[in-house]
Amino acid sequence: MNSRQQLTGLDHYWLPFTPNRYFQEHPKILASARGAYYTTDDGRKLFDCLSGLWCCPLGHAHPKIVEAMTRQAQTLDYSPAFQFCNPITLSLADRVAAMAPAELTRVFFTNSGSEAVDTALKVAYGYHRLRGEASRMRFIGRERGYHGVGFGGMSVGGMVGNRKMFGPIMIPGVDHLPHTYNLSQMAFSKGQPTWGAHLADELERLVALHDASTIAAVIVEPMQGSSAVVVPPVGYLQKLREICTKHGILLIFDEVITGFGRLGENFGAQRFGVTPDIITFAKGVTNGIIPMGGIIVREDIYQAFMGATAPAHAIELFHGYTYSGHPMAAAVGHAALDILEGEGLIKRARELEPVLEGAMHALKGETGVVDIRNMGLAAAVDLDPIPGKPGLRGMKVFERGIEEGLLLRLAGDSIAVGPPFISTPDEITKMGEGLRRAIKHVMQQGNA
Ligand SMILES: Cc1ncc(COP(=O)(O)O)c(C=O)c1O
Numbered sequence: 001m002n003s004r005q006q007l008t009g010l011d012h013y014w015l016p017f018t019p020n021r022y023f024q025e026h027p028k029i030l031a032s033a034r035g036a037y038y039t040t041d042d043g044r045k046l047f048d049c050l051s052g053l054w055c056c057p058l059g060h061a062h063p064k065i066v067e068a069m070t071r072q073a074q075t076l077d078y079s080p081a082f083q084f085c086n087p088i089t090l091s092l093a094d095r096v097a098a099m100a101p102a103e104l105t106r107v108f109f110t111n112s113g114s115e116a117v118d119t120a121l122k123v124a125y126g127y128h129r130l131r132g133e134a135s136r137m138r139f140i141g142r143e144r145g146y147h148g149v150g151f152g153g154m155s156v157g158g159m160v161g162n163r164k165m166f167g168p169i170m171i172p173g174v175d176h177l178p179h180t181y182n183l184s185q186m187a188f189s190k191g192q193p194t195w196g197a198h199l200a201d202e203l204e205r206l207v208a209l210h211d212a213s214t215i216a217a218v219i220v221e222p223m224q225g226s227s228a229v230v231v232p233p234v235g236y237l238q239k240l241r242e243i244c245t246k247h248g249i250l251l252i253f254d255e256v257i258t259g260f261g262r263l264g265e266n267f268g269a270q271r272f273g274v275t276p277d278i279i280t281f282a283k284g285v286t287n288g289i290i291p292m293g294g295i296i297v298r299e300d301i302y303q304a305f306m307g308a309t310a311p312a313h314a315i316e317l318f319h320g321y322t323y324s325g326h327p328m329a330a331a332v333g334h335a336a337l338d339i340l341e342g343e344g345l346i347k348r349a350r351e352l353e354p355v356l357e358g359a360m361h362a363l364k365g366e367t368g369v370v371d372i373r374n375m376g377l378a379a380a381v382d383l384d385p386i387p388g389k390p391g392l393r394g395m396k397v398f399e400r401g402i403e404e405g406l407l408l409r410l411a412g413d414s415i416a417v418g419p420p421f422i423s424t425p426d427e428i429t430k431m432g433e434g435l436r437r438a439i440k441h442v443m444q445q446g447n448a
Pocket residue numbers: 111112113114115117146147148149221225226254255256257282283293
């Protein structure tokens with residue numbers, strides 16, 4: 001890639017979730033993208049192993065999306081989000097609701113997953129308060145969970161690196177369920193591990209500790225994505241559902257990664273057969289091309305706000321964003337859903353699942369590979385860390401992946417992949433082989 005000297009902007013740009021000092025010395029610049037490939041500024045073609053950041057399952061530069069953006073920019077490029085709406089946003093809400101489990105009927109749009117999570121937490125609390133249960137102020141997240149970087153999402157999140165600098169400024173009253181990962185019980189599991197449903201019983205312990213009357217909601221990713229594809233044990237989500245229902249606690253599924261087909265169904269809720277009270281979504285709804293997120297809630301949750309004692313001309317929920325339901329994002333959302341449906345890509349994701357499983361689990365036995373997990377079009381490989389230097393081995397494999405023509409996703413010493421739904425079986429197999437060569441190369445270098 002082009003060197004520091006050849007680039008402008010490095011003196012001003014502060015990159016998110018990136019080691020900036022390392023980047024300054026090793027800048028990585030993507031110049032263009034088409035289909036399942038990126039092209040770097042020095043002309044290298046890289047397979048998009050994580051669909052952008054889990055958000056571009058339909059690939060890049062899809063003509064229908066380009067056309068929808070152009071048309072919408074010429075028709076209605078912005079409409080105020082408050083007091084007004086527009087046809088394209090209204091009809092996108094219909095389509096999103098129709099894809100969700102039947103009980104979830106109302107859609108509130110945001111611009112990102114982080115905003116979707118904070119919106120869901122506020123709606124959950126407001127719902128209880130409006131029903132006279134204002135003592136339900138507590139939220140339960142899960143260790144290793146990722147729910148974005150807003151104050152709410154950061155607080156219910158369970159990835160230590162995202163929390164440690166901000167400990168004293170977390171929202172109060174949050175507790176966490178234990179994570180469900182146990183190497184000795186579930187190493188190299190394919191799909192859902194059979195061990196671990198009992199870990200959901202920890203929710204009963206938290207309810208006993210805090211009392212149900214203080215708990216508003218439990219929020220989990222049905223499959224944890226950012227902490228490198230942690231798949232829920234068989235029966236675990238069902239148990240969480242039962243316990244939440246028993247104690248009047250809302251269950252929120254954060255489906256920012258799992259929504260819109262990643263697990264071979266519209267949402268993880270359908271793949272796992274468990275219906276939450278609120279779903280958060282983002283990423284895939286617009287194929288990542290224009291930022292958009294949102295929540296889908298049960299009708300009675302919405303109605304609790306509408307039944308407020310305030311007069312009908314009063315705002316029921318003092319919450320929203322200038323760009324909520326942005327018409328450009330809504331137009332792209334329609335195009336993305338047209339493509340998902342028209343090209344049968346959710347079914348295709350399901351069909352590709354065994355191909356990805358085969359390609360990734362073929363790495364078992366490689367020196368340095370300590371675990372492999374997968375579900376839907378998502379998988380991860382854990383690498384043996386270099387003693388005393390956590391994350392360095394992963395970084396080396398990620399770097400070497402570029403030499404192999406792969407844009408991999410690094411999560412500490414784990415490498416995650418979530419290829420586009422438009423990938424061919426051959427591309428997925430080649431991705432696995434390229435990753436094998438990258439791991440071999442790095443392991444041969446030893447622990448330096
Ligand atoms: C499950 C989950 N929730 C929330 C977020 C935050 O989304 P955003 O980065 O759009 O704010 C992410 C991002 O990866 C996510 O995976």
